[in-house]
Amino acid sequence: MLLELKHVSKTYEIGDTVIRALDEISLGVAEKEFVAIMGPSGSGKSTFLQVASMLAEPSSGEIFLSGQEVSSYNEIQRAHLRNKQIGFVFQSFNLLARTSALENVMLPLFYAGYGADSSEAREKAKVMLERVGLGNRLNNTPAQLSGGQQQRVAIARALINDPTIIFADEPTGNLDSKSGEDIKQILRELNQEGKTIIMVTHEDDVAAIAKRQIVFRDGKVLSDSAVHHKSSTTSKAKKQKGRS
Amino acid sequence: MTVASVAKLAFKSIMLNKSRSFLTMLGVIIGVGSVVLLTSIGTGLQAYVTDQFASLGSNILYVVPGNPFGENGGFGGEQAMIESTRPILKRSYFNQVLRNNRDLIKDGTVTAINVAEAKYGKETKKVTLYSIMSSYETVYSSPAEKGRWFTDAEEEKAERVVLLGKKIAEELFGQVDPVNKRVLLNGQGYTVLGVLGEKGGGFGGPSFDNYVYMPLETSFKYFDTELVDSFIFEVRDKEQIKESTLAIEKTMSKYLDEDEFTVFDQTQLLTTINSILGMLTVGLGGIAAISLVVGGIGIMNIMLVAVTERTREIGLRKALGATPNLILLQFLIEAALLSVLGGLIGLLIAYLGSLALQPYFPAKVTLEAVILAFGVSTVVGLVFGVAPARRAAKLSPIEALRYE
Numbered sequence: 001m002l003l004e005l006k007h008v009s010k011t012y013e014i015g016d017t018v019i020r021a022l023d024e025i026s027l028g029v030a031e032k033e034f035v036a037i038m039g040p041s042g043s044g045k046s047t048f049l050q051v052a053s054m055l056a057e058p059s060s061g062e063i064f065l066s067g068q069e070v071s072s073y074n075e076i077q078r079a080h081l082r083n084k085q086i087g088f089v090f091q092s093f094n095l096l097a098r099t100s101a102l103e104n105v106m107l108p109l110f111y112a113g114y115g116a117d118s119s120e121a122r123e124k125a126k127v128m129l130e131r132v133g134l135g136n137r138l139n140n141t142p143a144q145l146s147g148g149q150q151q152r153v154a155i156a157r158a159l160i161n162d163p164t165i166i167f168a169d170e171p172t173g174n175l176d177s178k179s180g181e182d183i184k185q186i187l188r189e190l191n192q193e194g195k196t197i198i199m200v201t202h203e204d205d206v207a208a209i210a211k212r213q214i215v216f217r218d219g220k221v222l223s224d225s226a227v228h229h230k231s232s233t234t235s236k237a238k239k240q241k242g243r244s
Numbered sequence: 245m246t247v248a249s250v251a252k253l254a255f256k257s258i259m260l261n262k263s264r265s266f267l268t269m270l271g272v273i274i275g276v277g278s279v280v281l282l283t284s285i286g287t288g289l290q291a292y293v294t295d296q297f298a299s300l301g302s303n304i305l306y307v308v309p310g311n312p313f314g315e316n317g318g319f320g321g322e323q324a325m326i327e328s329t330r331p332i333l334k335r336s337y338f339n340q341v342l343r344n345n346r347d348l349i350k351d352g353t354v355t356a357i358n359v360a361e362a363k364y365g366k367e368t369k370k371v372t373l374y375s376i377m378s379s380y381e382t383v384y385s386s387p388a389e390k391g392r393w394f395t396d397a398e399e400e401k402a403e404r405v406v407l408l409g410k411k412i413a414e415e416l417f418g419q420v421d422p423v424n425k426r427v428l429l430n431g432q433g434y435t436v437l438g439v440l441g442e443k444g445g446g447f448g449g450p451s452f453d454n455y456v457y458m459p460l461e462t463s464f465k466y467f468d469t470e471l472v473d474s475f476i477f478e479v480r481d482k483e484q485i486k487e488s489t490l491a492i493e494k495t496m497s498k499y500l501d502e503d504e505f506t507v508f509d510q511t512q513l514l515t516t517i518n519s520i521l522g523m524l525t526v527g528l529g530g531i532a533a534i535s536l537v538v539g540g541i542g543i544m545n546i547m548l549v550a551v552t553e554r555t556r557e558i559g560l561r562k563a564l565g566a567t568p569n570l571i572l573l574q575f576l577i578e579a580a581l582l583s584v585l586g587g588l589i590g591l592l593i594a595y596l597g598s599l600a601l602q603p604y605f606p607a608k609v610t611l612e613a614v615i616l617a618f619g620v621s622t623v624v625g626l627v628f629g630v631a632p633a634r635r636a637a638k639l640s641p642i643e644a645l646r647y648e
């Protein structure tokens with residue numbers, strides 16, 4: 001298992017009330033899987049993604065990444081893990097304002113040890129932006145880009161350190177259907193190239209590009225099943241073999 | 245990751261949000277600028293007055309009624325006012341002091357002060373009448389720049405003649421040469437004998453250049469008063485100022501009680517005036533300190549307004565792999581750059597301001613003020629620049645990203 005959660009819970013305390021956003025979740029994700037997390041609003045999808053991606057700490061339980069127990073990591077180890085192993089795509093893009101697409105994509109490289117003006121970093125970021133189809137928008141700031149373009153910058157940023165897993169929380173949630181299609185296409189290609197992707201969505205057509213769907217309800221896993229469409233009626237293991 | 249590379253990042257961040265950076269700096273600019281400029285006014289004043297006194301010479305002794313240095317005293321203090329309304333010093337005492345101490349005292353003059361309305365042509369001015377003896381010219385080294393001084397004979401005969409201070413001459417006569425013209429004082433005609441050279445002195449207060457100088461006997465005769473303001477003595481030898489003081493006191497005490505008069509020299513006067521000016525500098529320093537606080541609050545405000553945006557930025561940086569220390573380092577460098585740059589601009593403004601004041605005012609920028617202002621505002625800038633970052637760096641990335 002690439003990623004494994006064991007009895008992971010996350011509670012939020014607001015005044016006297018305790019909200020159990022994740023309730024004893026145990027599940028595993030294998031390399032090269034493409035998982036869609038679904039479920040009604042408030043069921044704990046985002047919380048799951050944040051905890052699994054080291055953006056938030058679990059209240060209890062253990063998380064393993066490539067067999068390493070990472071839930072006990074300290075602040076600095078978690079930062080390095082987020083930088084090197086994890087790529088995150090947010091619903092609201094979260095790009096640095098007034099900063100060019102190129103510099104936004106370079107940011108994780110800086111924290112990976114490249115100099116602030118490293119030409120190597122610049123070149124890498126440029127290649128990554130070309131890959132998401134923004135080779136002609138390198139110097140545009142977020143305000144000068146459409147929503148779909150901004151999300152593509154965010155994907156380039158998530159990919160720049162060649163992470164082990166990509167997490168995406170409703171990546172098409174803020175986009176029109178045309179831009180949404182572009183993003184779906186990019187994610188599909190990434191998975192075909194071998195990237196592991198875990199994506200939250202509540203749209204069926206977006207979930208359909210994944211090969212496994214996990215449905216959440218009240219912080220628990222309601223169902224966990226392979227997606228059945230056109231070419232994918234066989235088992236997950238077989239599919240992955242065919243792909244690589 | 246080197247500090248230099250984080251510094252580059254910090255510099256980029258400053259340039260990215262120029263208006264926020266400028267407003268942050270503005271607090272420091274105001275703080276440093278006002279502190280340095282205001283204290284430069286205070287210290288400049290002090291230096292100027294000290295210089296003025298030094299240039300007047302130190303072989304002069306004054307005798308005044310009451311005790312201006314005493315507890316109730318103080319120049320312009322209540323006690324001094326009461327004392328001065330009743331004639332204490334008499335011309336005969338002055339003559340006696342001169343007669344008894346020829347060996348020590350070279351010369352002297354009695355002074356009396358009156359107020360009058362001076363008129364020439366259409367110009368009318370309230371003026372201070374400074375009544376003296378002709379010896380004033382040498383005792384106080386005040387030669388006539390135009391015309392001449394009155395003679396002993398003119399003084400004894402109480403002739404209606406005056407000399408004018410440089411400024412009052414200009415104000416009353418404009419371009420006209422006042423010498424031998426007639427000026428009206430309280431309606432009576434006086435002949436202007438001469439105009440004195442510029443003396444300076446007196447910020448806003450009376451200045452020697454604003455006085456109308458009149459023979460003592462003339463003022464006794466026509467101004468209906470024998471109120472003597474002071475005696476001024478010129479000591480033969482500067483080294484003998486102490487002995488002369490004692491000698492004058494000895495003669496005077498034949499006529500007056502010890503506490504009815506005071507003999508003092510300029511060093512004593514200078515000390516008092518300097519202590520007053522010292523208070524003034526402290527007062528201005530207080531005002532400056534308030535501006536520093538105001539500047540500090542300005543910095544704080546901008547930082548607080550920026551906190552939401554910056555907290556989210558910190559959340560994002562953490563999500564992308566920034567460690568808390570790196571974030572703190574970046575914010576520390578940003579705050580330091582802004583504080584130091586703002587401080588330098590503030591200093592430049594204060595310096596230019598003091599230069600602009602020079603023609604009117606002897607402002608003087610001091611190193612102490614520079615260090616104090618720079619130090620305090622830099623610390624305020626650093627503390628308030630880094631405090632929000634410290635807090636945000638402790639949050640989990642997602643908490644920081646969601647900060648409202």
Ligand SMILES: Nc1ncnc2c1ncn2[C@@H]1O[C@H](COP(=O)(O)OP(=O)(O)O)[C@@H](O)[C@H]1O
Nearest residue numbers: 012014019021040041042043044045046047048
């Ligand atoms: N930061 C938070 N503080 C308090 N409660 C939270 C917080 N984040 C999420 N929750 C609560 O946890 C539950 C799960 O939220 P979330 O994971 O965002 O759901 P979903 O993404 O499925 O809509 C909800 O009841 C939500 O109100």
Ligand SMILES: [Mg+2]
Nearest residue numbers: 045046047169
């Ligand atoms: Mg959500």
